[in-house]
Amino acid sequence: MTTPPRRTSAADPIRLSDVFPPADAAPAPGCGRCAELAADRAAARGKGDWSAVSDANVLIRRHPH
Numbered sequence: 001m002t003t004p005p006r007r008t009s010a011a012d013p014i015r016l017s018d019v020f021p022p023a024d025a026a027p028a029p030g031c032g033r034c035a036e037l038a039a040d041r042a043a044a045r046g047k048g049d050w051s052a053v054s055d056a057n058v059l060i061r062r063h064p065h
Contacts, residue, residue, distance in 0.1 A: 021050075025060035034060055 024041065027034030037056045044052035 021054075022057070025057045027060055028063070028065045031063070031065060034063055037063070 027038045037060045041053050041056035041060075044050075044056065
């Protein structure tokens with residue numbers, strides 16, 4: 001008699017999107033705060049500060065208009 005294969009997880013595998021890194025968030029037209037965040041993002045990208053680039057994208061996406 002053979003034992004069934006051991007399952008280490010009850011859940012199915014998680015499927016991540018194929019797009020990485022995600023596209024930059026688009027600043028809202030005419031919004032001064034979004035323009036500032038986009039400029040900060042560009043400066044961070046120029047310095048290779050990918051964490052700050054990601055932070056700016058999050059802030060642009062969450063900015064209320």
